[in-house]
């Protein structure tokens with residue numbers, strides 16, 4: 001009997017009753033074909049590959065990460081609780097050492113969901129990786145986490161959630177934002193004023209093939225990870241870089257994905273996008289599972305795979321090499337850039353507009369962070385949406401210093417109850433979510 005080198009846990013959750021519309025690319029068949037392929041290839045007959053059933057996350061698990069407006073139930077379905085629950089189940093199995101590695105093959109996806117949630121963006125309502133990670137940080141002795149997002153779209157939600165967290169390295173590799181949704185993820189997006197360099201973006205030009213992805217992995221992602229020294233590595237394993245994907249323009253293959261997984265050595269992988277339902281997903285997923293388990297994946301090849309037809313041009317190779325120089329320079333100069341940003345400022349503000357394409361909602365945010373030398377800094381977000389809801393959200397980080405805790409409480413306690421529909425606070429030092437009474441209390 002074939003035996004996995006790394007014991008590997010899998011969770012499947014196709015979410016039969018959740019779809020944006022019956023013909024939308026984000027639908028249950030995405031996982032049904034993969035599930036069939038995994039059984040047909042006999043993966044569950046391999047000693048050391050084990051299936052888990054997804055548990056549900058709790059409201060508390062979601063509120064540890066998100067400010068849902070006006071409340072969690074208004075912006076989620078039961079499927080979201082199970083999808084995030086599948087990730088949590090796999091995370092627990094890995095941290096309890098029941099398995100060495102785990103892969104949550106779940107939907108709905110999560111990497112476009114930001115800290116404040118007024119609705120769905122890019123098919124995402126809650127960030128399933130972040131909900132898992134913050135649960136794991138409460139339940140197990142882990143601190144430094146690296147998330148490598150290999151979905152074709154920039155993981156702008158995960159970036160937003162960890163923008164101010166120096167203990168979370170977020171690396172996203174994706175098709176250049178000038179050519180694809182959500183239009184962000186450029187090399188100069190490096191993290192907030194207390195976490196510069198802990199966000200790394202690697203935009204790749206359309207038609208990048210295996211060669212370019214693996215170059216970026218070996219010459220950018222791996223050296224940065226090695227220096228960051230994470231306790232665990234999470235892969236947001238989106239598969240829409242595949243050459244047959246209908247909504248993107250990349251030329252990645254199942255062999256490429258499997259090799260990337262072998263090099264990256266993620267502890268936990270969580271499925272994100274991937275819309276080539278028959279042509280890519282079954283092969284890419286089987287390749288990833290075999291690579292995680294430490295098994296030979298050389299036989300996992302799409303029936304129409306012709307590497308010579310999808311090989312990237314020399315111009316693309318040069319483009320990626322140049323991007324690599326910029327990415328590594330940003331990483332190496334992170335301390336200097338941070339010093340310059342902070343200067344002698346006590347607070348730093350940023351204003352921005354966020355669009356929820358799936359639900360057609362516009363949000364305006366004003367964020368204020370306290371620049372702190374003793375912790376990553378308390379921050380507050382003043383957010384209003386085109387649906388007429390106005391909230392204040394205060395976030396006290398996990399390792400906040402006394403002064404920042406005090407400041408967070410002050411913001412929360414003194415906010416004008418007449419001016420907001422909701423006043424929320426995440427106090428991560430006590431793992432608490434608080435809500436103050438407002439004029440909107442009966443809503």
Ligand SMILES: [Zn+2]
Pocket residue numbers: 149150151152153154155172173174
């Ligand atoms: Zn990505």
Ligand SMILES: [Zn+2]
Pocket residue numbers: 151152153238240272273274
């Ligand atoms: Zn995607």
Ligand SMILES: [Zn+2]
Pocket residue numbers: 372373374375376377378400401402403404405
């Ligand atoms: Zn502080």
